Amino acid sequence: MKSRRRPYSEQRPIDAGGGVWSVPVPIPGNPLGYTLIYAIESPAGPVLIDAGWNDPESWLALRDGLGSVGMDIRDVRGVVVTHFHPDHAGLAGQVREESGAWIAMHEADVALVELIRDFEEGAHQDFQADMLRRAGAGAVEVEEVTANRPRPPARPDLVLRDGDLIDVPGRRLRTIWTPGHTPGHICLHLEDADRIFTGDHVLPAITPHIGIYPYDRADVDPLSDFLDSLEKVKGLGDLEALPAHEWIFPDTAARATEIVAHHEEKLIRIAALLSEAEEPLTIWEIAARMTWNRPWEDFPPMLRGMAAGEAAAHLRTLEVRGVIRRTTGTDPVRFALHS
Structure with a gap:
């Protein structure tokens, strides 16, 4: 069933076999193009894995896509959200309004949803601006990155923990906690069919964004969490993803x-970059010198902000491993190879 990556215009709902359907839902203005929403059949109504971006076009794609395979969105029993990002959680609230479905999410991402929803618009922009400034971004870059904010996701009804079984009558769908991409990211093991819904954790050709926010946090290590989570999923065997x-x-x-x-290769390259630097570097300077899929100068503001988060996550792992150190008493924070 593996195929080349195709644009959204070429995507169609498909029968993925075993009572599972795949419905592509567009992500407006995003190079990813679309999110694959899965619908698992059950006698009590379909259960969705994710819901897609909160946008009128995306809503029509989800509603009509389900309709094209014989499912009415008003019959949806529940939505299991693999993680809180807007291309996964965005439409969950509208599905609930339409059908009365429950929304389920891991407890760590539930906490983030509550935090996001409690942020007032101005306070959120101030938080982002201060984070960017401490990373070494310039004033113009700070203004550009903080310009837009997606609508916050709906509050979930059900809180999931590692190992929980999801309420899908006639099936065995188990929660596998796989933090890294977000603190509460989950995969879902369909045990009765030896298949796994991987969310953004394991993708066939690209890798998920692993970042730290704020960039200079020293109390978390999401990349190490992600690498450990990959080993956890590997332990389940060669499941279809x-x-x-x-x-x-x-x-x-x-x-x-x-x-x-x-x-691991990226960690080696960043350590080498710091070894070649004549002085400690800011997170923003390191991100600008890293190898990406396009030149740093061509990155739009939002992607620069994400790249800085990715750089920060790799720097934090190198710091935890004792390879590099952060300077003390500097603003913005800087990093250097451990002497």
């Missing part, structure tokens, strides 16, 4: 191994 982006593919464990190697 149903990811939230790109395409279905046959061997989750093999792809997880490739992703671990990718990040």
